[in-house]
Amino acid sequence: MQTQVKVFDDYIWFYNIGGLPEGITLEQLKRPHSSVPRNPLIVHIFYLAGLIEDMGTGTGRIIENMKIASLPEPEFREEMGGFSLYFRKDIYTEEYLRKLGLNERQIKAVMYVKKNGKITNREYKELNGISRQMATIDLKQLIDKGIFTKSGKAGAGIFYKLTND
Numbered sequence: 458m459q460t461q462v463k464v465f466d467d468y469i470w471f472y473n474i475g476g477l478p479e480g481i482t483l484e485q486l487k488r489p490h491s492s493v494p495r496n497p498l499i500v501h502i503f504y505l506a507g508l509i510e511d512m513g514t515g516t517g518r519i520i521e522n523m524k525i526a527s528l529p530e531p532e533f534r535e536e537m538g539g540f541s542l543y544f545r546k547d548i549y550t551e552e553y554l555r556k557l558g559l560n561e562r563q564i565k566a567v568m569y570v571k572k573n574g575k576i577t578n579r580e581y582k583e584l585n586g587i588s589r590q591m592a593t594i595d596l597k598q599l600i601d602k603g604i605f606t607k608s609g610k611a612g613a614g615i616f617y618k619l620t621n622d
Contacts, residue, residue, distance in 0.1 A: 459473075459474065460472065460473045461473075467545060467546055467548055468543050468544060468545040468546065469543070469544045470541060470542070470543055471541065471542040471543075471544075472537070472539055472540070472541045472542075473539055473540050474538060474539040475495075475538070475539055475540065476535045476538070476539065476540055477535060477540055478493035478495070479493070480493065481493060483533050483534070483535065486516040486533050487516065487517070487520060487533075488517065489514065489517060490516075516533070519531055523544070527547065527571065528544070528545070528546065528547055529545045529546075529547065531543060531544050531545075532545070547571075549567050549568075549571060549604070549619065551564055551568075554567055554604075557602055557604070558602075559598075559599075559602070559604075560595070562581075562584075562585040562587065562595055563595050563598065563599055565584060565585060566581055566584060566585070566595070566596075566599070567599070567604060567619070569584060570605070570617065570618060570619055571619065574618060575608075575616040575617060575618045576616065576617050576618075577613070577615065577616050577617070578592050578593060578596060578615065579613075581595065581596060581617075596617055599617065600617070603620055604619065604620060605617040605618065605619065605620060606618060606619075606620050
């Protein structure tokens, strides 16, 4: 089997022929799961050498370390007769957001959401010292540009988060 690694401007792609082992789903990779090694002998050698802590925990550690580094969660996919892993870089830099035509209030809100995970209309209003109506207009523009998605129940339960989260 041949593993491919390709580096792009905004992500790194790893690909290996062959899908996931039978009984393992993409969703299971995001939480503790059983390990089904393709080559148990090699896995055993790495385990004895102390290079594998616990089988079935690697993807969880990858996800956690990406979070610690403030990077988007990795994407796991079964495609083209194999398994792919995408590590994306944080595209939400101030420079990129300015290129999209965001105003300073919107950029400040994106940075806030990167740190806190979400923002409400009230938080946006307080963060920028603006009216509720102006906050609503700015937030709608962030949704229209595909940067934020709107979630929650109507009224005070509505919040906004990054589309790629």
